[in-house]
Amino acid sequence: MAKINPKFTDELKKYGAFDTNACYNCGHCTAVCSLSTEDDSFPREMVRFSVLGLEENLKTSLKPWLCYYCGECSETCPRQAFPGELMMTLRRWLTAKYDWTKLSGLLYKSLPVSITFFLLVIAAVIGFGSYENFDTEKIMHLGHYFEMFSIAGVFAFILLPNIIRMWYFTIVKAGVKVKFVTYFKKIWELIVHMFTQKRALGCDDNQLRWFEHLILVIGYLSLLFTTVVLDWLGTESTFIIWLGYVESAVIFVVTFIFMYERVKKSKELARHAHPSDWFFVIWLFLMGLTAFIVRIFIDVDLIENNLWMYLIHLTVLVQWALIIVPFGKWTHFLYRSFAMYFDALKKVK
Numbered sequence: 001m002a003k004i005n006p007k008f009t010d011e012l013k014k015y016g017a018f019d020t021n022a023c024y025n026c027g028h029c030t031a032v033c034s035l036s037t038e039d040d041s042f043p044r045e046m047v048r049f050s051v052l053g054l055e056e057n058l059k060t061s062l063k064p065w066l067c068y069y070c071g072e073c074s075e076t077c078p079r080q081a082f083p084g085e086l087m088m089t090l091r092r093w094l095t096a097k098y099d100w101t102k103l104s105g106l107l108y109k110s111l112p113v114s115i116t117f118f119l120l121v122i123a124a125v126i127g128f129g130s131y132e133n134f135d136t137e138k139i140m141h142l143g144h145y146f147e148m149f150s151i152a153g154v155f156a157f158i159l160l161p162n163i164i165r166m167w168y169f170t171i172v173k174a175g176v177k178v179k180f181v182t183y184f185k186k187i188w189e190l191i192v193h194m195f196t197q198k199r200a201l202g203c204d205d206n207q208l209r210w211f212e213h214l215i216l217v218i219g220y221l222s223l224l225f226t227t228v229v230l231d232w233l234g235t236e237s238t239f240i241i242w243l244g245y246v247e248s249a250v251i252f253v254v255t256f257i258f259m260y261e262r263v264k265k266s267k268e269l270a271r272h273a274h275p276s277d278w279f280f281v282i283w284l285f286l287m288g289l290t291a292f293i294v295r296i297f298i299d300v301d302l303i304e305n306n307l308w309m310y311l312i313h314l315t316v317l318v319q320w321a322l323i324i325v326p327f328g329k330w331t332h333f334l335y336r337s338f339a340m341y342f343d344a345l346k347k348v349k
C-alpha cells in the first residue's frame, strides 16, 4: 500500500512557489501540455501525488524531468495553481533526494545557508592567496590544477553516486526490469539529449529558447575544454586565445539575455525564479565575464600587478565548481539527460 506523508506539501513548498490546494483536478494542464502523452501523462498526476503526499510515487517517477517548463499549463490553469512551477519544484526536491550528501536540500531550502557557503569560499580563496604570498604565477598554476581536480572529484564523489541513486529509485525501486544489453543499446538517448535537449522543441513556440540553451551548452562545454584541457589562461597559442575569447563572450551574452528575461519576468518560468535559478545564471555570466577580463589582463601584461582580478575569477570558479555544479541547478542538466535515458529504457518491451 502506498505510504502517505500528510506534511509533504509543507516540505515541498520549501523548494518553490505553487499552490496545490487551489487545484480542483480539472485536467486542463495535462490537456494543454504538448509533452504529455498517454504513456507519460503529467502534470495533473504530479499535482495529485503532491496533494496526497505520495512521496514514494514521486521519488520513483521520472515525469518531473520530462517537463521542459514552457509554462503553458500555468498560464492556462483556471485556478492559478501553477502546475509548471510545481514540476520545477519537484525537480529541485528530487535533486535533493538523489544527493547522498543532503547538501542539495540544505542549500535549496535555505538562502542564508547558501550565502554562508559562498562567503566561506571567498574567505578560503583570500586565505589561499595569502598563504601563497599572492604570488601570481603560482596561484594561477594552482588554479588550473584546481579546475582539473575539482571536475574529476565532483564527478567521482558526488555526481556519479547521485546518478546511481537516481537509477536505483527510478528503475530498481520502481520495479522496472531492464535487460543488461538494453543499457548499451539505448545509450545514444543519453548522449543525444545531453547535447541537444531536443525534447524541448516539442513545447509550443519554444524554438528560440531551445536555440539559446543549445548555444549556452555548446559555449559552456567548449570553454570548459579550452580552459581545462587547452589551458586557455596559460597558453601562448593565438588560436586557443581567440577561441577562449569567443566562447566566454558567447556565455556572458547568452546569460545576460537570460538574466534580462528573468528581471523583466516576460516568461512564465521567470515569474517564480528561485534563488538557485538566479545563482545558476549569475554565476555562469560571471564565469564568462571574469575569464574574459583575466585573459585580456594577461594579454596586455597587466595581470602581474592586478592579481585581484584573477582572485575574483578564481572565487567565482570555486563557488561554481563546489556549490552550484554538485548541489545546485547545474545538476538538472545531468539528471534530465539521465531521465530521458532511463525513460527510454523503461519503454523497451
Ligand code: SF4
Pocket: 022, 023, 024, 025, 026, 027, 028, 029, 030, 044, 047, 076, 077, 078, 079, 080, 081, 082, 083
Ligand atoms: S493544476 Fe490547474 S489545470 Fe491542472 S488539474 Fe489543477 S486546476 Fe486543473
Ligand code: SF4
Pocket: 032, 033, 034, 035, 036, 042, 043, 066, 067, 068, 069, 070, 071, 072, 073, 074, 083, 084, 087, 203
Ligand atoms: S510547463 Fe510546459 S512542459 Fe511542463 S508540464 Fe507545463 S505545459 Fe507541460
